[in-house]
Amino acid sequence: MTIALVVAAAIVAIIVGWLLRQTLNTKPWIEQQHPIENVRAESAWSLPPVKVGLGVFLAVATSLFALFISAYFMRRMGADWNTLADPMVLWWDTALLCLGSIYFQRARTAAQRGQIDGVKVGLLAGGAFTFAFLAGQLWAWQQLNASGFYLATNPASDFFYLLTALHGLHLLGGLWVWGRTTAKVWRGFEVADVRLSVELCTVYWHFLLVVWLILFGLLLST
Amino acid sequence: MAYVAHDESDYVPPAEVEEVELYHPKTFIGKYIWSQDAKVIAIQYSITAIAVGLVALVLSGIMRLQLGYPNTFSFITPGTYLQFVTMHGMIMVIYLLTALFLGGFGNYLIPLMVGARDMVFPYVNMVSYWVYLFAVLLLMASFFVPGGPTGSGWTLYPPQAILEGTPGASWGIILMLVSLAFFIVGFTMGGLNYVVTVLQARTRGMTMMRLPLTVWGIFMATILALLAFPALFVSCIMMTLDSLLGTSFFMPAIVSMGQQLDYGGGSPILFQHLFWFFGHPEVYIVALPAFGMVSDLISVHARKNIFGYRMMVWAILAIGALSLVVWAHHMYVSGMNPYFGFFFAITTLVIAIPTAIKVYNWVLTLWRGNIHLTVPMLFAIGFVFTFINGGLTGLFLGNVTVDLPLSDTMFVVAHFHMVMAVAPIMVVFGAIYHWYPKITGRMLNDTLGKFHFWATFLGSYAIYYPMHYLGFLGVPRRYYAMGNTDFLPESAHSLNAGITIVALIVGAIQVVFLYNLVWSYFKGKPSGGNPWGATTLEWQTPDTPPKHGNFGPTLPVVYRWAYDYSVPGVDEDFIPQNQPPGEKTRGLEET
Numbered sequence: 001m002t003i004a005l006v007v008a009a010a011i012v013a014i015i016v017g018w019l020l021r022q023t024l025n026t027k028p029w030i031e032q033q034h035p036i037e038n039v040r041a042e043s044a045w046s047l048p049p050v051k052v053g054l055g056v057f058l059a060v061a062t063s064l065f066a067l068f069i070s071a072y073f074m075r076r077m078g079a080d081w082n083t084l085a086d087p088m089v090l091w092w093d094t095a096l097l098c099l100g101s102i103y104f105q106r107a108r109t110a111a112q113r114g115q116i117d118g119v120k121v122g123l124l125a126g127g128a129f130t131f132a133f134l135a136g137q138l139w140a141w142q143q144l145n146a147s148g149f150y151l152a153t154n155p156a157s158d159f160f161y162l163l164t165a166l167h168g169l170h171l172l173g174g175l176w177v178w179g180r181t182t183a184k185v186w187r188g189f190e191v192a193d194v195r196l197s198v199e200l201c202t203v204y205w206h207f208l209l210v211v212w213l214i215l216f217g218l219l220l221s222t
Numbered sequence: 223m224a225y226v227a228h229d230e231s232d233y234v235p236p237a238e239v240e241e242v243e244l245y246h247p248k249t250f251i252g253k254y255i256w257s258q259d260a261k262v263i264a265i266q267y268s269i270t271a272i273a274v275g276l277v278a279l280v281l282s283g284i285m286r287l288q289l290g291y292p293n294t295f296s297f298i299t300p301g302t303y304l305q306f307v308t309m310h311g312m313i314m315v316i317y318l319l320t321a322l323f324l325g326g327f328g329n330y331l332i333p334l335m336v337g338a339r340d341m342v343f344p345y346v347n348m349v350s351y352w353v354y355l356f357a358v359l360l361l362m363a364s365f366f367v368p369g370g371p372t373g374s375g376w377t378l379y380p381p382q383a384i385l386e387g388t389p390g391a392s393w394g395i396i397l398m399l400v401s402l403a404f405f406i407v408g409f410t411m412g413g414l415n416y417v418v419t420v421l422q423a424r425t426r427g428m429t430m431m432r433l434p435l436t437v438w439g440i441f442m443a444t445i446l447a448l449l450a451f452p453a454l455f456v457s458c459i460m461m462t463l464d465s466l467l468g469t470s471f472f473m474p475a476i477v478s479m480g481q482q483l484d485y486g487g488g489s490p491i492l493f494q495h496l497f498w499f500f501g502h503p504e505v506y507i508v509a510l511p512a513f514g515m516v517s518d519l520i521s522v523h524a525r526k527n528i529f530g531y532r533m534m535v536w537a538i539l540a541i542g543a544l545s546l547v548v549w550a551h552h553m554y555v556s557g558m559n560p561y562f563g564f565f566f567a568i569t570t571l572v573i574a575i576p577t578a579i580k581v582y583n584w585v586l587t588l589w590r591g592n593i594h595l596t597v598p599m600l601f602a603i604g605f606v607f608t609f610i611n612g613g614l615t616g617l618f619l620g621n622v623t624v625d626l627p628l629s630d631t632m633f634v635v636a637h638f639h640m641v642m643a644v645a646p647i648m649v650v651f652g653a654i655y656h657w658y659p660k661i662t663g664r665m666l667n668d669t670l671g672k673f674h675f676w677a678t679f680l681g682s683y684a685i686y687y688p689m690h691y692l693g694f695l696g697v698p699r700r701y702y703a704m705g706n707t708d709f710l711p712e713s714a715h716s717l718n719a720g721i722t723i724v725a726l727i728v729g730a731i732q733v734v735f736l737y738n739l740v741w742s743y744f745k746g747k748p749s750g751g752n753p754w755g756a757t758t759l760e761w762q763t764p765d766t767p768p769k770h771g772n773f774g775p776t777l778p779v780v781y782r783w784a785y786d787y788s789v790p791g792v793d794e795d796f797i798p799q800n801q802p803p804g805e806k807t808r809g810l811e812e813t
Contacts, residue, residue, distance in 0.1 A: 001495045004499060005546070005547065008546050009546070009547075012445075012542070012543045015445060016539055019430065025532075026431050027532065028431040028782075028783035029527065029785070029786075047422070049342040049343070049418050049419075049422040049423065052418050052421055053342070053418045056414050056417050056418060057410075059448065059449070060413075060448045060449070063448070063452045064456065067453050067456045067496065067499070068456055070495075071471070071496065074492045075488070075489060078489065079487060080486055080487030151467055151469065152463075152467050152468040152469045155469075155471070155488075158469045158471065
């Protein structure tokens with residue numbers, strides 16, 4: 001549980017640190033001390049709500065993955081844990097997801113520059129690499145199955161299936177938003193209309209790439 | 223009368239908070255069923271939570287019948303008794319209190335109190351309620367499946383939770399786990415709304431330190447819940463896999479009913495860690511909104527500014543942060559390393575400091591206040607009493623050496639019912655009496671309310687005080703019947719019977735409250751917009767009940783904190799938060 005604790009502490013520290021930078025130290029009962037300000041004008045408030053919403057969701061997802069990883073470490077101490085020979089295809093998958101993230105980043109940069117063609121290419125390639133990643137994950141499951149590791153064969157394989165499925169489901173959720181954004185781009189929306197969606201997708205993909213790299217490292221190390 | 227001239231610092235810049243585009247329903251269904259208005263969603267959450275809470279109340283009555291009069295009621299078997307214990311606990315903690323405080327009060331009060339037209343993601347907010355309702359229906363369905371609901375105790379500890387022999391080990395436990403998972407998904411949708419609305423949708427001038435403490439409490443509780451509920455989600459998923467697919471995340475090698483099962487190597491302690499990593503913050507997920515609301519209730523009805531506002535906010539933050547590092551005090555008897563026990567005892571006792579600060583501040587707010595003993599105030603004071611009592615027994619149980627003999631006795635049951643059941647419910651009642659006029663435009667009947675308070679308050683003490691004594695005698699919790707147990711005197715059995723009688727009476731008296739809710743809705747005295755003379759924004763709306771969009775054509779601008787009561791030199795004894803300084807202000811500040 002140490003990992004979950006450290007992650008939770010880090011998230012709480014970020015929240016409390018952020019709050020402290022706000023007006024947490026003021027004396028609200030002294031009227032004159034505080035000129036009325038347009039709260040939206042402060043830098044932290046100029047973010048669109050949906051961006052903050054994504055940030056909060058990523059904190060929840062971080063907590064979820066950290067707890068699974070904590071459970072992984074605790075369960076790994078059991079005597080019945082067999083080390084898995086991780087399928088080689090995972091290396092290719094990792095490369096695919098990296099490429100996906102890179103193309104999302106390119107779409108984001110293009111969106112910031114107002115280049116709709118760049119957005120189209122970035123989104124399409126990013127989505128395609130993500131689908132390829134998911135297909136690769138299914139292939140990895142196939143390989144594990146073929147080598148006799150089913151769900152419920154050994155805790156190592158149980159966790160393998162569970163963690164990869166959880167990560168894949170998060171990607172599928174992202175792909176749903178990606179699908180809506182891509183459809184908008186194709187229906188001729190202006191870059192300005194999709195800029196925020198592209199940016200949010202990119203952040204989400206980077207997050208899931210980092211999560212995957214941690215999970216992959218974990219699966220390789222045991 | 224000292225009206226004070228104000229300097230340039232009172233200037234309000236012309237920029238406006240961005241107007242949100244509201245969804246405007248045209249049909250009855252769009253307005254009241256598939257509604258995206260946070261106020262309607264709040265009512266939906268509240269009615270569902272109270273309805274399912276009534277089911278849990280009835281279950282507790284049946285449990286008390288068995289405990290007070292064992293071997294009398296043939297329809298209560300050991301199996302059904304355990305099922306009722308389990309369902310009562312889980313429903314009350316999760317499906318009633320969490321949903322009511324955050325989904326109910328959170329939805330109603332956050333947008334109104336921060337000066338927003340609605341939650342920032344209204345559609346997600348609507349889906350949140352429907353997912354919650356689905357979770358409730360799934361849970362209720364477990365009463366009608368083969369084997370009935372799970373009887374594993376509300377903590378759902380493996381391995382017994384999914385082993386044959388425990389009631390509901392086939393269908394019941396699965397429905398419980400899946401229902402919890404849906405609850406968490408639904409809550410996360412709502413929680414995103416509560417947090418982001420507080421952060422991003424506050425009206426002009428509403429700085430974080432001008433937020434009413436109600437909003438602070440709900441805000442921090444939501445953050446806690448968003449971080450802690452994933453732990454329950456993880457344990458639900460893994461236990462479902464253990465049960466359905468035969469994995470061994472939590473299941474050790476085990477011989478059940480003479481047969482060696484296929485499980486092996488799993489760790490039941492892992493489940494306990496995950497469960498309590500959620501379970502202890504859950505106490506504060508319920509308590510922090512209660513703390514916040516009771517602060518506002520006391521301040522309004524004592525006509526006095528809250529004592530130590532800043533300290534109250536800091537205490538909420540400190541309690542929130544500390545509550546994440548105390549979970550293993552629920553596991554002292556699980557055979558943990560004594561150094562861990564020491565660590566968790568220390569963190570548990572440290573949390574008493576910010577909590578005590580809050581209690582002192584409530585009492586100091588009352589000190590020399592112009593106390594109006596209205597029904598909300600009675601419930602608020604009732605809460606402070608009960609919370610102190612429940613908190614003190616928490617200090618007993620937080621110590622490893624005291625906890626070991628008391629663990630799994632009725633003392634624990636008495637403790638957590640005082641601190642986590644009666645105390646928050648006092649706030650729920652107080653808050654409903656307080657905000658009902660805003661929600662319906664009518665006052666609740668005062669006489670019925672006072673009767674309801676005294677019966678509930680005194681009744682709760684008659685139930686739970688003696689229960690501590692039963693715990694000291696060694697009466698274990700979760701036991702169907704004690705039989706002829708040598709170490710228990712006859713008086714213990716009489717006491718149990720007495721507790722049952724009072725519990726049934728107190729349970730039945732809640733009908734008075736329900737009657738009051740319905741009667742007052744039609745026949746109650748019209749309340750006007752601000753019957754209590756409160757300063758916060760929800761009382762300053764142009765319409766009561768507030769219409770969709772809350773504040774009419776323009777959003778309010780906030781000029782002051784939420785606690786300007788009985789300000790010297792001002793005609794009225796309160797100054798609303800949106801009252802511009804030039805019109806009425808304090809006389810003392812010029813000096």
